Amino acid sequence: MATLHELTRQGALHVSDVKRHKGLRAHVLLLPAYLWLGLFFLFPLLIVVYYSFTERTPLGDSIPVFTLEHYARLWDPLYARILWRSLWLAVATTLITILLAYPFAYALARTPKRWKNLLLLLSVIPFWTNFLIRTYAWMVILRSNGLLNTALMSLGVIEYPLSLLYTPGAVLLGLVYGFLPFMILPIYVAIERLEPSLLEASADLGAKPWQTFLRVTLPLTAPGIAAGVLLVFVPALGMFVIPDLMGGAKVSLIGNLIQNQFLGARNWQFGSAASVVLMALVIVGLRLYKRFFKMEGVF
Amino acid sequence: MTVRRSGIRVAAGAYMALIFLFLYLPIGVLVAYSFNASRLQAVWTGFTLDWYRELFDDFAIWAATSNSLVVGVVSAVVSTVIGTMAAFALHRYSFRGKGAFEAFLQLPIVIPEIVMGVALLAFYVLIEMPLGLHTVTIAHIAFNISFVTVVVRARLYSFDFTLEEAAMDLGANRWQTFFRITLPLIAPGVAAGFLIALTLSLDDFIIAFFTAGAGSTTLPMQVYSMMRFGVTPKVNALSTLILLVVVTIAAVAQFIVQGRNGKQVPEEE
Amino acid sequence: MKKLVWLVLAGLLLAFVPAGAQQVLNIYNWAEYIPDDVIRDFQREYGIRVIYNVYSNNEELHARLRAGATGYDLIFPSDYIVPVLVEEGLLQEIPHEAIPNLAYVDEQFLDPPFDPGNRYTVPYLWGTTGIGVNTRFVKEEIDSWEALWDPKYRGRIAMLNDPREVFAVALKLLGYSANTRDLEALQEARDLLIEQKPLVLTYDSDNTNHLLAAGEVWLAHGYSGDVLMAADVNPDIVYVVPKEGGIMWMDVMAIPKGARNVDAALKFIDFILRPDVSARLTQVIHYPNPNRGAHEYLDPEVLSDPAIYPPQDVMERMEWIEDLGELAPVVDRLWTEVKVE
Numbered sequence: 008m009a010t011l012h013e014l015t016r017q018g019a020l021h022v023s024d025v026k027r028h029k030g031l032r033a034h035v036l037l038l039p040a041y042l043w044l045g046l047f048f049l050f051p052l053l054i055v056v057y058y059s060f061t062e063r064t065p066l067g068d069s070i071p072v073f074t075l076e077h078y079a080r081l082w083d084p085l086y087a088r089i090l091w092r093s094l095w096l097a098v099a100t101t102l103i104t105i106l107l108a109y110p111f112a113y114a115l116a117r118t119p120k121r122w123k124n125l126l127l128l129l130s131v132i133p134f135w136t137n138f139l140i141r142t143y144a145w146m147v148i149l150r151s152n153g154l155l156n157t158a159l160m161s162l163g164v165i166e167y168p169l170s171l172l173y174t175p176g177a178v179l180l181g182l183v184y185g186f187l188p189f190m191i192l193p194i195y196v197a198i199e200r201l202e203p204s205l206l207e208a209s210a211d212l213g214a215k216p217w218q219t220f221l222r223v224t225l226p227l228t229a230p231g232i233a234a235g236v237l238l239v240f241v242p243a244l245g246m247f248v249i250p251d252l253m254g255g256a257k258v259s260l261i262g263n264l265i266q267n268q269f270l271g272a273r274n275w276q277f278g279s280a281a282s283v284v285l286m287a288l289v290i291v292g293l294r295l296y297k298r299f300f301k302m303e304g305v306f
Numbered sequence: 307m308t309v310r311r312s313g314i315r316v317a318a319g320a321y322m323a324l325i326f327l328f329l330y331l332p333i334g335v336l337v338a339y340s341f342n343a344s345r346l347q348a349v350w351t352g353f354t355l356d357w358y359r360e361l362f363d364d365f366a367i368w369a370a371t372s373n374s375l376v377v378g379v380v381s382a383v384v385s386t387v388i389g390t391m392a393a394f395a396l397h398r399y400s401f402r403g404k405g406a407f408e409a410f411l412q413l414p415i416v417i418p419e420i421v422m423g424v425a426l427l428a429f430y431v432l433i434e435m436p437l438g439l440h441t442v443t444i445a446h447i448a449f450n451i452s453f454v455t456v457v458v459r460a461r462l463y464s465f466d467f468t469l470e471e472a473a474m475d476l477g478a479n480r481w482q483t484f485f486r487i488t489l490p491l492i493a494p495g496v497a498a499g500f501l502i503a504l505t506l507s508l509d510d511f512i513i514a515f516f517t518a519g520a521g522s523t524t525l526p527m528q529v530y531s532m533m534r535f536g537v538t539p540k541v542n543a544l545s546t547l548i549l550l551v552v553v554t555i556a557a558v559a560q561f562i563v564q565g566r567n568g569k570q571v572p573e574e575e
Numbered sequence: 576m577k578k579l580v581w582l583v584l585a586g587l588l589l590a591f592v593p594a595g596a597q598q599v600l601n602i603y604n605w606a607e608y609i610p611d612d613v614i615r616d617f618q619r620e621y622g623i624r625v626i627y628n629v630y631s632n633n634e635e636l637h638a639r640l641r642a643g644a645t646g647y648d649l650i651f652p653s654d655y656i657v658p659v660l661v662e663e664g665l666l667q668e669i670p671h672e673a674i675p676n677l678a679y680v681d682e683q684f685l686d687p688p689f690d691p692g693n694r695y696t697v698p699y700l701w702g703t704t705g706i707g708v709n710t711r712f713v714k715e716e717i718d719s720w721e722a723l724w725d726p727k728y729r730g731r732i733a734m735l736n737d738p739r740e741v742f743a744v745a746l747k748l749l750g751y752s753a754n755t756r757d758l759e760a761l762q763e764a765r766d767l768l769i770e771q772k773p774l775v776l777t778y779d780s781d782n783t784n785h786l787l788a789a790g791e792v793w794l795a796h797g798y799s800g801d802v803l804m805a806a807d808v809n810p811d812i813v814y815v816v817p818k819e820g821g822i823m824w825m826d827v828m829a830i831p832k833g834a835r836n837v838d839a840a841l842k843f844i845d846f847i848l849r850p851d852v853s854a855r856l857t858q859v860i861h862y863p864n865p866n867r868g869a870h871e872y873l874d875p876e877v878l879s880d881p882a883i884y885p886p887q888d889v890m891e892r893m894e895w896i897e898d899l900g901e902l903a904p905v906v907d908r909l910w911t912e913v914k915v916e
Contacts, residue, residue, distance in 0.1 A: 033399035037407065040392040040451055047448040048414055051425035054432060065901055066663065067641065085908075088915055111325045114318035126322070128557065133329050135552050137509050139529050140545040144332035146533075147339060147542070151791045154335055168790075170730040173777045187329065237416060245418025248511070252533065255777030256736050259914040262420050269424050269516070270638045272907040279428070282421045289416060366626055431643045436833065438646065520601040520646030520835075521626055535606035535629050535781045 059279035077280035093261040097244040100182040108190035116198040134188040173255030181253040189238035197231025340542035357543035370528035381446035382503035389454025423516030437519025454499040461495025600839040603647040610859040648840040673841040676848035684865035696827035700862040704822040707795040707802030711811040731793040736778035738910040803861035814882040820892030
């Protein structure tokens with residue numbers, strides 16, 4: 008649009024001239040972003056890719072000899088299991104949050120106006136709340152002498168406290184709780200943007216409510232789900248804090264593996280290979296997802 | 307029909323209430339226990355402000371708060387400038403390689419934080435840069451640029467560029483136009499970008515975990531180490547205060563975004 | 576509105592920027608390993624602020640130092656990791672003349688094999704690793720590591736989150752040395768640990784004290800002082816060194832290369848070695864100290880407490896952990912196998 012206006016105003020100029028000129032100005036404006044992200048984002052990632060293909064000395068340094076041993080090691084059933092479990096847990100978290108968030112966002116979008124702003128603010132607050140704090144909140148409730156066990160024991164339901172914290176279930180709960188707000192908001196935005204006339208049209212044409220939902224509502228709000236998946240699946244896949252804090256360090260995920268290789272076992276080369284695989288999983292996963300749902304605007 | 311409608315409405319209301327309960331009950335419990343006199347948490351033994359008092363006497367927490375604010379403000383300012391420039395370029399001009407650059411710009415949003423964390427750690431070790439507040443700030447700017455660009459760009463869609471031309475036609479030069487017309491009009495978007503950058507930086511644990519050194523512990527790192535090493539209601543007290551501040555910032559951000567546009571569409575990242 | 580936001584931010588920023596002039600000592604240490612009031616007294620006397628950062632095990636300390644976490648002024652590594660740190664050039668030499676109180680250290684703790692001549696390290700505290708037992712729930716006499724494999728205590732057991740310490744338990748139970756380089760023995764230990772895993776509530780090196788005191792677990796694999804600190808809060812807790820023997824360790828004070836405030840670190844070391852200060856460490860966190868002069872400041876019941884100062888026959892069953900060198904990745908892998916199950 009803007010280019011068009013400029014063109015009519017400057018009339019005399021050739022289209023190609025304008026483009027070259029504009030292109031230059033665009034690149035000048037983009038230069039700081041190029042430089043910063045190039046130096047402090049892309050270059051560090053390339054270092055990780057490089058490390059993942061080099062041999063490790065006993066002291067942990069890299070020597071520039073090409074090897075695939077770190078990737079081969081990831082194929083080892085042991086580490087493959089960690090990968091698989093991380094993937095599974097991230098997928099489960101994503102699905103559960105979609106199932107919980109969608110009806111909620113739908114109801115929120117259909118709330119009468121006078122309530123809506125307040126309820127919306129209430130849904131936004133957890134979104135901005137630190138996930139460590141929200142994880143900690145559950146630890147307070149779940150630990151043996153926490154709220155839930157104390158309540159159950161004083162009611163006489165149980166004699167000894169149950170082990171609620173430090174279980175795989177606690178990890179899943181922590182992940183779902185941590186990421187639910189990230190799914191609610193984008194879905195809400197998508198539903199809010201939905202044209203009510205489309206739904207009416209569908210109903211007028213004889214579609215049953217569930218047909219309208221499946222054929223109209225769901226496809227039109229899919230970009231919201233896609234954005235939510237981006238915000239939930241990716242961080243859930245790389246999470247290492249929740250498994251440690253809520254899983255009692257008994258469940259090892261790929262995030263824990265990477266963290267331990269860099270800040271424990273000091274095998275940066277192997278940790279780098281795991282990082283590259285994690286990165287690849289995320290990008291491939293999102294690409295597939297995008298193709299499957301024919302989504303625009305998602306990476 | 308009406309009976310069914312109201313039935314659905316009740317069900318929807320009940321469901322929303324349940325989800326809100328799920329979201330807020332743990333936070334409520336957390337806040338409540340920050341006032342509990344018992345060190346061991348479970349039983350309520352009386353109201354106290356001791357944990358807050360202990361908090362204010364704790365130098366490490368003040369130091370961490372100061373670190374977080376310095377990193378947050380510096381990284382938010384720098385990334386807002388860089389991100390706004392980038393958003394402008396992407397919105398106004400088309401040029402070769404634009405698609406590729408846009409994809410590249412989204413990478414820091416989709417790459418898992420832990421990968422970015424270890425990559426930056428490896429980078430700093432390679433160039434032998436000692437870890438400290440500056441290394442955390444650099445990292446935060448790197449991921450904030452992407453978020454600011456996305457947010458500001460979303461705002462630019464509603465910006466009417468003919469106003470700029472009108473100003474220039476009336477004899478304003480480029481700079482005057484920018485500062486008198488463009489900037490005030492896009493200010494809500496830039497402010498939203500700034501606040502989001504600030505919040506993301508104050509909130510970040512994972513990247514700081516890998517890029518901070520001695521004496522550059524940030525507030526989330528402090529919370530983490532208090533959670534791990536010796537849990538007392540002091541953690542609850544600290545969490546409550548952080549909640550209060552974050553909620554205020556979020557409300558202000560929401561106010562700016564909503565107030566100017568009359569829409570209640572929150573920012574997607 | 577915007578101006579208001581800016582004003583608030585600017586105000587906050589000014590309020591939080593540290594006063595600047597004050598000296599700071601950055602300590603990197605195990606959790607709860609220096610009593611708060613000892614730090615407070617040091618700050619008061621020298622006008623130096625102490626910032627206390629925490630790590631969970633020696634491997635984490637080593638990795639952080641290797642990863643360029645320079646700027647720590649004082650660290651507290653354990654015996655076996657010291658030669659590694661020295662070899663990799665991560666420590667600086669300690670000028671003995673700056674620490675007159677070194678004269679109080681008992682000779683048997685000086686010139687240790689891991690640091691001949693104490694060129695890089697000064698002894699801090701020592702102790703043992705055993706089992707903390709909550710006698711309110713555990714009615715039988717515990718005298719063996721086997722208790723940690725008893726299905727009766729499913730979900731009531733905590734282990735340290737430390738590969739060497741945990742493998743030492745299994746190896747001791749199997750009758751091997753904690754430092755065995757025999758792959759089959761290590762694999763046997765791994766199998767034993769996998770068998771134990773369903774009974775374990777959590778692997779945690781930083782919270783033994785709280786887990787025990789609060790009754791979260793009934794049996795905890797832990798460091799002697801941590802267990803005894805839990806006993807201060809909860810009188811049902813006792814500390815046991817199993818008959819198969821346990822691990823003995825000594826933590827030392829060292830100054831990493833790149834320390835910003837070496838002077839303050841030396842002052843702190845000397846402060847710690849004052850007999851009365853050393854005595855307070857043992858009094859409060861219940862780890863024995865290597866300070867000869869401290870004995871006169873210690874309560875007689877502390878000196879005669881076998882849980883703090885183990886008697887000779889117990890000492891004979893103890894073993895020091897040694898660095899495994901090129902075998903370390905093997906143990907790391909076996910540990911991962913335990914964690915994955």
